[in-house]
Amino acid sequence: MILTPEGLDALHSQLIVSCQAYPGEPMRDPRTTGQVAASAVIGGAAAVRVQGLADVQFTRSAVEVPVIGLWKDGHDGVFITPTLRHALAVANAGAHIVAIDGTRRPRPDSLTLKQTVSGIRAESHALVMADCGSFADAVAAVEAGADLIGTTLAGYTDERPKTAGPDLGLLAEIAGAGLGKPVVAEGRIHTPAQARQALDAGAFAVVVGTAITHPASITGWFKDALEN
Ligand SMILES: CC(=O)N[C@H](C=O)[C@@H](O)[C@H](O)[C@H](O)COP(=O)(O)O
Incomplete structure (x- = not known):
């Protein structure tokens, strides 16, 4: 199944669930990721988002909804699918949508965001989600040709404070600008x-990760509530 830009309509106002376990964690296994993703789909997820090439491959065969794939390499600076090589590997692993760093920061392979998006288009059928950290990132990502703009990196670059909850201010600013x-x-x-609230602020769709698929974090939230 190839996802076209028109096919994205199926995700309008829908929930997308990010299923990620981090290095060294007990659930860090591509089979587990696929099972968690399939469980999220039973609950109503219209798409899933997974990290790592094997996770993308397993999840593709575990669910019938669109798979957003990414490859995290490192954890500082540009680390979400940082280069064209990473992006093409994610596309080749079967992702319908490749999520890439969509900031204006220099990329490890020295390509611009626009060159990266063009390279993905030239070599694959995957759509491109640009993970942005600011309004200026979003404008640049649209100009670069991204199919979807994510607020994923709001609070994780030095352009926005890290709000306790979602950065609804940034979301409303981007959505209200009508970038197309x-x-x-x-x-x-x-x-x-x-x-x-995110939908009401103008989001096309909403991605939830930790609060649905990261038991260690969720357990910590409950434990903290008992202790305070
Ligand atoms: C900043 C970064 O590395 N974000 C990652 C991107 O894929 C994931 O670690 C997040 O879990 C994902 O964005 C969903 O967000 P939340 O888990 O907060 O619902």
Whole structure:
């Protein structure tokens, strides 16, 4: 199944679930990722987002909804699918949508964001989601040709403070600017009410990760509540 820009309509106002376990964690296994993703789909996820080539491959065979794939390399600076090589590997692993760093920061392979998007288009059928950290990033990502704009990196670059919940201010600013591409709310959406607020602030779709698929974090939230 090839996902076209028109096919993105199926994701309008929908929930996308990010299924990620981090290096060294017990659930860091591509089979587990696929099972968690399939469970999220049973619950109503219209798409899933997974990290790592094997995770993309396993998840593609575990679900029938669109798979957003990424490859995290490192954890500082530009680390979400940082180069064209990473992006093409994610596309080749079967991702319908490749999520890439969509900031204006220099990239490790020295390509511009526009060259990266063009390279993905030239070599694959995958759509491109640009993970942005600011309004200026979003404008640049649309100009670069991205199919989807994510607020994924709001609070993780030095352009925005890290809000406790989702950065609804940035979301509303991008959505309100009418840049012509769907804006996906992602990052620190921890409650159903916040997911609803994100849609109301203009999000095309909402990505929730930790609050649905990261038991260690969720357990910590409950434990903290008992201790304070
Ligand atoms: C900044 C960064 O590395 N974000 C990553 C991107 O894929 C993931 O670690 C997040 O879990 C994902 O964005 C979903 O966000 P949240 O888990 O807050 O719902």
